[in-house]
Amino acid sequence: MSAFQLGAWLLTVATLMVGCAQTKVVTEKSLAMTHAERLESRASRAYAKGDREGAVKDFQTAAQIYESLAMGDAAASVQLSLARIDADEGRARDALERVNGVLGLAQQRGTSISTETALLANGRAAALYLQQHDVAAAHSALTAAERLCASTCDAASALLALRANWALATGDAAGAKAAAASALAQSRSTSDKANALRSLAESGLALNQWTSAAGDAEQALRIDQEQGSALRVVADLDLLASIYAKAGHPEQAAAYRARGQAAKDALKQLGGK
Amino acid sequence: MALAVICAIGLMGLSAWRQGWFTPTEHVFVVLDNGAQGVQVGTLVKLKGFKIGEVDEVTLESNLDVNVSMRVATEKLALLGADAQVKLSRDTPIGAKYIEFMPGTKPKGTLMPRASVALHTGGDVEDIMLIVKSGVEKLTSALGKIEPILDDTKKLTGEAADMRETIHGSVDVMLGNLQALSGQLKQIGQTAQGMASHVDADRAVIMAQIKDIVKTLDTTITKEVPPTLRSTRIATEDVAEITDGAKKTWPISGFVASDPPIKPLPLDAFEAKR
Numbered sequence: 001m002s003a004f005q006l007g008a009w010l011l012t013v014a015t016l017m018v019g020c021a022q023t024k025v026v027t028e029k030s031l032a033m034t035h036a037e038r039l040e041s042r043a044s045r046a047y048a049k050g051d052r053e054g055a056v057k058d059f060q061t062a063a064q065i066y067e068s069l070a071m072g073d074a075a076a077s078v079q080l081s082l083a084r085i086d087a088d089e090g091r092a093r094d095a096l097e098r099v100n101g102v103l104g105l106a107q108q109r110g111t112s113i114s115t116e117t118a119l120l121a122n123g124r125a126a127a128l129y130l131q132q133h134d135v136a137a138a139h140s141a142l143t144a145a146e147r148l149c150a151s152t153c154d155a156a157s158a159l160l161a162l163r164a165n166w167a168l169a170t171g172d173a174a175g176a177k178a179a180a181a182s183a184l185a186q187s188r189s190t191s192d193k194a195n196a197l198r199s200l201a202e203s204g205l206a207l208n209q210w211t212s213a214a215g216d217a218e219q220a221l222r223i224d225q226e227q228g229s230a231l232r233v234v235a236d237l238d239l240l241a242s243i244y245a246k247a248g249h250p251e252q253a254a255a256y257r258a259r260g261q262a263a264k265d266a267l268k269q270l271g272g273k
Numbered sequence: 274m275a276l277a278v279i280c281a282i283g284l285m286g287l288s289a290w291r292q293g294w295f296t297p298t299e300h301v302f303v304v305l306d307n308g309a310q311g312v313q314v315g316t317l318v319k320l321k322g323f324k325i326g327e328v329d330e331v332t333l334e335s336n337l338d339v340n341v342s343m344r345v346a347t348e349k350l351a352l353l354g355a356d357a358q359v360k361l362s363r364d365t366p367i368g369a370k371y372i373e374f375m376p377g378t379k380p381k382g383t384l385m386p387r388a389s390v391a392l393h394t395g396g397d398v399e400d401i402m403l404i405v406k407s408g409v410e411k412l413t414s415a416l417g418k419i420e421p422i423l424d425d426t427k428k429l430t431g432e433a434a435d436m437r438e439t440i441h442g443s444v445d446v447m448l449g450n451l452q453a454l455s456g457q458l459k460q461i462g463q464t465a466q467g468m469a470s471h472v473d474a475d476r477a478v479i480m481a482q483i484k485d486i487v488k489t490l491d492t493t494i495t496k497e498v499p500p501t502l503r504s505t506r507i508a509t510e511d512v513a514e515i516t517d518g519a520k521k522t523w524p525i526s527g528f529v530a531s532d533p534p535i536k537p538l539p540l541d542a543f544e545a546k547r
Contacts, residue, residue: 040535047538074535081538088544120540127544154539161542183542195542235546 036065119148173206210247299386325349353384360393
């Protein structure tokens with residue numbers, strides 16, 4: 001027996017042994033469901049690449065499939081994704097309508113949505129209310145989301161950053177800074193970290209802590225540049241311009257404002273992506 | 274050694290067979306009263322241009338006649354009539370002489386073995402005629418080759434003489450042609466104008482034809498392309514399904530990580546900033 005044959009035999013035996021050792025249960029899914037899940041995954045990837053149009057198309061098809069299969073929770077989850085795209089494209093009212101639709105499902109008899117979906121729906125609703133400066137509704141939704149999360153969910157950092165935003169909207173700069181610091185501590189993704197740093201900088205600005213605010217904003221800017229998030233970069237540059245203006249550095253403020261304007265112009269030419 | 278001997282014997286046998294040693298033959302005779310005339314042992318005997326035998330003996334008789342013995346293949350002898358004759362012949366004026374059989378007529382019976390065959394007279398005259406004929410043919414051929422050369426020479430000298438006149442004539446013709454050309458150009462201009470008006474008239478017809486073609490193309494695309502695209506999509510889906518099935522098949526399923534759970538777009542605090 002040659003060395004090659006021996007190797008082949010050993011490999012076969014090893015494959016069989018490893019295969020037998022696995023106890024993983026393979027879940028069989030229907031073709032329709034598999035297709036819907038594949039569409040949802042593809043939509044998420046398209047969104048991450050900035051292809052919102054493609055993402056919307058796939059999300060909508062996936063939602064229709066889930067609805068045809070009476071899979072309420074999956075359909076609701078897709079609706080929340082579509083709500084985020086609506087919000088990104090400036091259609092806050094449509095986004096809120098979708099989110100409220102999902103929240104309404106939880107109150108309907110005979111339908112149920114999972115805790116994760118309810119948490120996401122409340123968190124997204126809070127963000128949308130904050131965008132519309134409805135602090136009362138935002139507080140209500142945010143409180144519901146925080147209760148569901150119990151500080152252990154994936155969205156914990158995002159909820160804390162939203163709480164910091166809410167505190168700032170209500171004039172509680174110190175509370176905002178504390179929430180933002182917690183958000184930074186609990187951040188798991190770079191996106192959450194940048195959001196927390198931005199919130200810290202905003203609360204620092206409100207508290208006239210220019211130096212730390214500028215440092216936090218600079219950090220957020222670097223992360224957002226690396227992540228390729230143009231909208232966030234513009235927000236960071238505007239924040240830095242405000243910080244330096246209030247700190248009495250008009251030249252630096254003007255420089256950041258000019259950079260921010262140039263970034264906005266470029267973004268407009270790219271089609272707002 | 275034995276093999277070499279066998280081969281040698283075989284080759285000898287083959288050679289003998291080729292030489293006609295095993296072919297049955299009969300003798301027939303002819304008497305030449307004007308000397309041997311070039312006939313000798315080995316002279317070929319032919320019938321209609323094919324060798325049917327050869328002279329195997331030439332003897333001078335006491336009366337000064339020459340008796341020629343010919344060995345002829347028995348089967349070929351049967352083709353000759355009883356009144357067959359022979360004549361002395363040659364293919365070319367300088368070719369070797371041979372004895373040519375003139376078959377005679379069958380109703381009088383076939384030529385018998387050991388028969389004496391009459392000599393056809395006039396062979397010398399024919400030889401002379403053949404030589405003359407050949408000479409005339411060669412002369413004709415040579416004249417045929419010279420004639421074009423003479424013609425060419427004549428033409429060249431004639432052309433050289435005519436050239437001066439031709440040049441004058443050519444210039445005149447050229448000037449005339451130029452005049453005709455300018456007239457033709459004028460005519461072409463008029464024709465082009467006419468064509469332009471025709472194109473205008475034909476445009477409507479062409480547009481109608483294009484419309485028909487587009488319509489046909491549209492129908493084709495509508496009927497043919499969607500099924501093709503559908504087939505491609507189905508094939509792609511099949512591949513995805515097969516891959517998915519393979520991933521779930523033991524023992525591959527043990528090695529491949531299962532798909533991550535589908536999650537909606539995550540909550541992002543920046544959503545509040547728009």
